Amino acid sequence: GENVEQHPSTLSVQEGDSAVIKCTYxxxxxxxxxxxxxxxxxxxxxIIDIRSNVGEKKDQRIAVTLxxxxxxxxxxxxxTQPEDSAVYFCAASEDDMRFGAGTRLTVKP
Amino acid sequence: xxxxxxxxxxxxxxxxxxxxxxxxxxxxxxxxxWYQQSLDQGLQFLIQYYNGEERAKGNILERFSxxxxxxxxxxxxxxxxxxxxxxxxxxxxxxxxDRGHGYTFGSGTRLTVV
Numbered sequence: 001g002e003n004v005e006q007h008p009s010t011l012s013v014q015e016g017d018s019a020v021i022k023c024t025y026x027x028x029x030x031x032x033x034x035x036x037x038x039x040x041x042x043x044x045x046x047i048i049d050i051r052s053n054v055g056e057k058k059d060q061r062i063a064v065t066l067x068x069x070x071x072x073x074x075x076x077x078x079x080t081q082p083e084d085s086a087v088y089f090c091a092a093s094e095d096d097m098r099f100g101a102g103t104r105l106t107v108k109p
Numbered sequence: 110x111x112x113x114x115x116x117x118x119x120x121x122x123x124x125x126x127x128x129x130x131x132x133x134x135x136x137x138x139x140x141x142x143w144y145q146q147s148l149d150q151g152l153q154f155l156i157q158y159y160n161g162e163e164r165a166k167g168n169i170l171e172r173f174s175x176x177x178x179x180x181x182x183x184x185x186x187x188x189x190x191x192x193x194x195x196x197x198x199x200x201x202x203x204x205x206x207d208r209g210h211g212y213t214f215g216s217g218t219r220l221t222v223v
Contacts, residue, residue, distance in 0.1 A: 097142070099144075101151040
């Protein structure tokens with residue numbers, strides 16, 4: 001099955017700085033890569049996704065890049081705000097979705 | 110409200126007991142997925158159903174079982190509970206299991222085994 005590795009496990013940035021979270025996957029057949037944000041005690045929520053026929057996708061302050069050859073994809077958050085503090089999960093989809101272990105992002109005001 | 114309904118929200122039970130967690134998928138979604146999230150841990154895939162049939166299995170213990178009913182709601186049964194089974198159990202749903210569909214998560218059931 002698919003194996004997704006996510007780094008770093010924790011990330012602390014100053015408000016206004018950028019944050020980058022990286023993931024690698026093992027199954028070259030995977031072609032859908034979503035990112036989820038989970039605030040403390042709440043459900044994971046989809047924030048952005050990318051399909052394999054696209055190399056980059058942007059939605060306001062959030063962008064995701066995908067390198068299918070290297071089997072890695074990244075989440076970029078620019079101009080971070082305290083409300084961006086949460087755990088972020090990457091995932092790769094085959095028939096079922098396998099998640100990375102998560103990155104706890106802390107944005108210091 | 111995500112449209113995925115999970116009940117109960119909280120459950121406290123003793124070791125050795127059996128519990129049933131329930132999930133109603135978002136209207137129109139045929140696939141249901143169960144995940145286990147232990148404290149400060151990631152999302153561990155347990156099992157997936159599509160239109161009543163088991164589609165994929167993850168790291169689900171033999172003490173756990175699940176099913177999806179004709180009305181598409183799903184139940185996760187956990188038996189012979191151990192302290193280590195304490196976790197947040199999420200159900201998610203999607204239109205279909207094919208690649209390219211995001212999941213919508215329910216709010217989860219927090220299980221505490223004492």
